[in-house]
Amino acid sequence: MAENEVLNCIMHRRSIRRFEDRQLEENQLQQILEAGLYAPSAGGRQGVIFAVSQNKEVNEKLGRIKRANSHYRMATAGNYISKEQPSIADDASITNAFYDAPTVITIFVPKDFLFAKEDCAAAAENMMLAADSLGIGSCYLGEGYNAFADQYGQEILHKWNVRTDYYAVAQLLLGYARPQDAHPTPKVRKENRIIRA
Numbered sequence: 001m002a003e004n005e006v007l008n009c010i011m012h013r014r015s016i017r018r019f020e021d022r023q024l025e026e027n028q029l030q031q032i033l034e035a036g037l038y039a040p041s042a043g044g045r046q047g048v049i050f051a052v053s054q055n056k057e058v059n060e061k062l063g064r065i066k067r068a069n070s071h072y073r074m075a076t077a078g079n080y081i082s083k084e085q086p087s088i089a090d091d092a093s094i095t096n097a098f099y100d101a102p103t104v105i106t107i108f109v110p111k112d113f114l115f116a117k118e119d120c121a122a123a124a125e126n127m128m129l130a131a132d133s134l135g136i137g138s139c140y141l142g143e144g145y146n147a148f149a150d151q152y153g154q155e156i157l158h159k160w161n162v163r164t165d166y167y168a169v170a171q172l173l174l175g176y177a178r179p180q181d182a183h184p185t186p187k188v189r190k191e192n193r194i195i196r197a
């Protein structure tokens, strides 16, 4: 263990895909959102918008739409994402790409901004580390827009008053991990990824 709480969180955080069926405490959610608001952003523009959904029915429907619109190579025996907490690429029987997380934050950014994705990722990492420090599990999901890729999804965007010049880069799932699922084993780090130039 490092002698520094931030470094401890960085080492401890893992993607959680198995959640308890209880909602986050509101003050913890507020702290996580605050961490997102204080993330670095290109030019200090603070363009990132966070849509917090704790509506079980909406999350279930959007998670299913996302699952139906996620197209990538499925895992093989030697090439998988997580054996302990399978992702939708590991297990074709998972129908909800949000893994029944009680809180789903969709991160929207301006469509025409060069650094939009970086801003989203910086905010999400801040939030994931904040979550870990509070004992809350998280998982980052890319291609946030594919949760809205049908009529129901479009209606939700309208209902949430999301500006039409913004799009969803990612979802951040939040919830309490079941005790037995709180800390999946990280993959061994690949070698030779640092160049001391």
Ligand SMILES: Cc1cc2nc3c(=O)[nH]c(=O)nc-3n(C[C@H](O)[C@H](O)[C@H](O)COP(=O)(O)O)c2cc1C
Pocket (backbone or CB within 6 Å): 013, 014, 015, 016, 017, 081, 082, 087, 088, 139, 140, 141, 142, 143, 186
């Ligand atoms: C850009 C990006 C996209 C991701 N998309 C998904 C996703 O769609 N579904 C999912 O279950 N996990 C997704 N993840 C989580 C990764 O699978 C996870 O971070 C990786 O397997 C390493 O595991 P760890 O987070 O526990 O260290 C994504 C992570 C990143 C950074």
